[in-house]
Structure formats: C-alpha cells, structure tokens
Amino acid sequence: MKMSMKSVITLIAVAAPSFAFAAAYDIDAAHSSADFSVKHMMVSNVKGNFKVKSGTINIDDKDVTKSTVEAVLDATTVNTAEPKRDEHLKSPDFFDTAKYPTITFKSTKVAKAGKDKLKVTGDLTMHGVTKPVVLDVVGPTPEIKDAFGGMRRGVEATTKLNRKEFGLGWNKALEAGGVAVGEDISIVLALELTPKKDAAAAPAAPAAPAAPAAPAAKGTK
Template identity: 45%
Template sequence: MKKATLFAALLFSSVGAFAQNWTLDKAHSNLNFTVTHMMLSEVDGKFTNFDVKMTSAKDDFTDAQIELTADVSSINTNQERRDTHLKSPDFFDATKYPTLAFKSKSVTKVSGNKYKVTGDLTMHGVTKPVTLDAVLKGPVTNPQNKKTLAGFIVTGEVKRGDFTLGSAPAAVVSDEIAIRASGELVKAN
C-alpha cells in the first residue's frame, strides 16, 4: 500500500512539475464592464488595478488554473462622483470588500480557439459560479524578447442582484453586467 501511495505522489508531483506559470502583462490588458442606465444608455467602466495568474501544462490550456483578483477601489467609469458612489456601501462597499476575485474550475475547448471557462466569482462578499466565453489568441513568440505570449478575450454576463450589488432598481441600473476582459499573458521561463 505504501508503494502505491508513494508512486501516486511521485506521479502527481511530476505532472505538476511540467506545468508552466503565466503572468499578466498589465500594459496590454483590460478588465471592463458595461451596465445599462435608465434603459437608455450603456455606461462603461473598468478596474485599473487587477492581476491574473495562470498555470497550465497543456498547449491547448484545457487544464489551466486561472486566478484573477481586482482592487475594487480602482473602479473607473470616467465620472469621479459615480466612482465614489460605486465604492460606497450602496454598491461594492470597497472598505468592507476591497477585492473581487475569480478562480477557475474548468477550461473547456468548444471549437478552434473558443473556450468556456467555468469558475467561482466573488464580489461584495458573495461567491457564485459563472461560465464565461473565452477566445485564445496565440501563443506567439515576442520577436524582441523571445518570450512566449498568449492572449485571451473573455466575455460574459453576471447579474448584479446575485451578488447583492446595489439596491438600485433594474430600470435605473440594469441587473445585467456585461464583462469584457482582454489579457496578454507571459509564460515564465
């Protein structure tokens, strides 16, 4: 029995040894969202301070483990008064819940370079499962520094009410929050 346990431990540790770490190139990445105001216009926003870490051993990223964190205080809608309101207890309550996070559970290839990424999203102290669409660009080798890069465009929608994020009626601020993230990841050597 001890031999089987030792063999399993060696097998799993050697598989993990082949996993590659990827880090976010923040200069070439965005974490954006859109809500509808008064059922008339779309209001775009973003988080300016966020990070993504990914580990994957497979070339097609179907075994990827992805973790995203964002500083809620970095929310920016190009309207200082609105940003202050969004950080308040009326919405994100950035003092009490300073971070939003996503941790993947699975990455499934749909076709070609299209994927479904399923995981847990935590906002405003509430964690819910979400499934997002992702498009892979690359990987490519940067001709200047010879590093391997991969790009992902991630889109999806979450419901504000699922995360108790603000009590404004849906006619004022839509319950649907569209997410669009674009990230460039660099493979660690």
C-alpha cells in the first residue's frame, strides 16, 4: 500500500512521544537544604547544615524506578551556629574540607515504598570514602507553577549514617562516661527542583523520507 507524504509525516508525529526521555530537573540550590543532627555530650542534639551546591534528578513518572539522582553538597559551608565548632568540623579531625570540599550522592537503585514514597539506594562519597546508603524519600510532588511562571517540584529525603564508616572518627571521652560526639548522624534533605535548562524534551524524530524529484519537463536538458 502506497502512503502519501502527508501520511508519512503524520505517522512520525504521532509516534514521536514514544521517544521521550524522562523529565530532567536541576536542584535549585538557593531553595534547598541539607540539615543534620548528632548527639552532643550524651544529653542533647547539635543541629547543623551544609549548602546544596548542585544536582540533577531525572524523573520518569511512568516508571519511577527508572529515575536517577545526583547531588553535591558543599562541605566547606558546614554550619552549626558556633564558629569555633564549625572550624573544628572543617579540620582534619572531621571533614577535612581543604582536602575533601564536597559531599556527593549518586543513585544506583530506586524502588517504590508506598504511596508517594521511595527507597533510593546510592553511593555517598564523604571525606574521601564511598559507601552505599539508602534514602527514604517522600515525593516527588507534581509540578506546580511558581509566582514567576516557572515550573517546580519537590522531594524530601531522610537517612541515618555512622560517621566512623566515613573516617570521621574524632571523639573525646567524658569523665562521667560516654563520649562528646555521637556516632550516628541523622540527615534531612529538602530539595526544590526546576526543569533542566539545557534538557531536550525529546530526541530528534527520524527524518522523513525525501519526496521523489519531479520528472523533468519534455524539451529540456
């Protein structure tokens, strides 16, 4: 059966959505946070944060298990609202930020964990050590339009890790027993996402076949 050129173009246009990639989003660092808390002197929790530096999240809404996450935190920005303590945290006793200025996470697996919940497994690199961790994620939220006409989504992730596994082993024994700094660190990531500026909505569709050349008029060379 012969098809007209118009029919071929129409068929390609209808089929094009099947080539679409998952939607790519940048982490909006200015509207995202990375907070942590750790036991202090066995009696209370010290809370602090790092600035989010950058990151990309690819979200496949049709099959969320195909989604991917990459994020970078700026370890040099560690802040617990106490300058002397912050300088100690930046020193070789802890994060050694002169040598290891960033903390990175790259997902290796995404699994559903209930309505609007995910388990995201990935490699966390901190203080030059890479270990697998699991993030408990709520979201991603549906896209909404912000006050400036842009689109946004959000995710929140929590996890707990042992700092000694990443070589952050400094501590000081207390006279009454116990230690100055707890080993377990609780982490909360609150991320706002915006559509990736350089992301293509879809790969180029196959080029339509060229129309056959019209026969030359009689009497011409």
